[in-house]
Amino acid sequence: MWDFFLEFPSIGRRDLSALRQGIDEGFRSFSRSYGEAIEIFFSPLLHFLVWFEKLLLATPWPLILIVLCGLAWVGSRSMKITVGTFFAFILIGYFDMWEETMATLAIISVATFVCIVIGIPLGILMSKSDRIQSVITPVLDIMQTIPSFVYLIPVVMLLGIGKVPGLIAVCIYAIPPIVRLTNLGIRLVDREVLEAAEAFGASPRQKLFDVQIPLALPNIFAGVNQTIMMALAMVVIASMIGVRGLGVPVLRAISNQYLALGLMNGLAIVALAIIFDRVSQSYGKRLQAHREGGEK
Amino acid sequence: MNDPKIQIKNLYKIFGKSPQKALKSVQSGMGKDALREATGHVLGVDNVSLDIAPQNIQVVMGLSGSGKSTLIRHINRLIEPTAGEILVDGKNVLAMDKDALRDLRRFKMSMVFQHFGLFPHRRVIENVTYGLIVQGMDEAEADKRARQWISRVGLEGYENNYPGQLSGGMRQRVGLARGLATDADILLMDEAFSALDPLIRYDMQSILIDLQKELHKTIVFITHDLDEALRLGDNIAILRDGHLVQQGSAQDIVLRPADDYIEDFIKDINRARVIKLGSIMQPLGRGKLPDSAPRLDADTILQDALMVVAQSNGNTVIVEEQGKPKGKITTRAVIEALHG
Known part of the structure; x- marks a missing residue:
């Protein structure tokens, strides 16, 4: 009698393993029959990623350096950040991490692009x-809290090891903030301003593009910033399933206890993160210049 | 008498989960407080019928929570009524489909908001052109028109500023210019001057009065300020708890308050500045008019008549309309009117 209270009445080991096997089998046969189709579906993405990575690697490094510093300047309009970017990349190159950094840059850029293209419309839909x-929010919650290793499993089962499954894993991990903040930004637009647009006879489309999105832009941009940061954080984990880049040496350093190697590549990731963060944040701040009176 | 520009007929608005059910209780006589306690529904507008004459300023006055802002939003259907009818130029607004309603809002009426409702990310000029661009006007023409209106409300030189860089009074001038630019013949003003401090508010009222002399729009003006209502309104409707308590000219309201509530309202106003001689004059009676008697126009307010009346030494003062004697007034009548 007491046993009932001491031990939770569970499904039983044999049934449980049968259940698991059933699910696994089911998913395996699903991926056997559809895996190829899904792979073909994602192949443009793969080509784009490979092309971009090759472009970054084939371009002479001084040119890349100039472009990167130029982007930092255009984004932030800050000499400090631009000079910091310059020295960060000089150090990265000097310590022989240039190739890995370019690979990481490629996957981050593509992942962020994918997240924006999918995330912003999704956020707009949510705000409507x-x-x-109420359907999407719990899905986002799950995507953000589930241990990232767990969803690597179905992705790998479906698409094997490689760039595309890595990219998908990064996107799943990094997309929630941009969806959430787009939704939030649009919902936070002042009711009277919206009413004004409506009172003048704006169509829903005009309302969205002339009023809601421009006013939500600072929030949307905060979402982009968060997405980039999370994509960077995911790079190390994604390297477990075949994504090249700074994560690979970090992973090797962990399994072989190479302190210096791990530290250097880890710091390179940190440097990328700081540059992305500062540039995108100050760009986001300039977007709301009108709020503080702004420039004329 | 012209046909009314806007007709509101037996309008009800109830906020809550099942307004139609609550409507039955309201129509059988349940009041605002009772309804909230019994069903949790909020009665916004309670059986309001109002005819608004063309080219007039119709003021709708009431304290906060009286349903006045809800009422004005029914006219351009920013809020859907629970029951009732709204006609603009004889056309039923509630029967309009989306496109017709959009055209109504684009060409027929515009709106000015309490907290201005300006687009913070657009410059002054872009705010004022907004309604025109939405109408489909090309940008050069819209820009030209907007600049005219901006200078008409006295904001020349601020075209390229953002609203955030302007003071409250200036922002509402932008709001007014934006509302006027579309050339709609109906202007809805929802507590348009309430957020401004008293001096600026007085200025804005003067601007509106000047503009109205020229433009002859049909203006629906919401306010909680009686002085403002009396100064601007050709006709004033007073709301309380969603229903219409009294409507009439400023003279009607001040001289013939419908109930204690309104009497309470008008207790503190300066009667000398509202009441006009025409409203308190007595019939001339027979007999020849004394030639020496002073003459005043019927539109003279008591304040301006006081000196003349005092110097008449208790004799009659003759009241004229368009130069013709229409009535007479005595010192006693003036004092009675002032006392209320």
């Missing part, structure tokens, strides 16, 4: 309807 919001 409370019902859609």
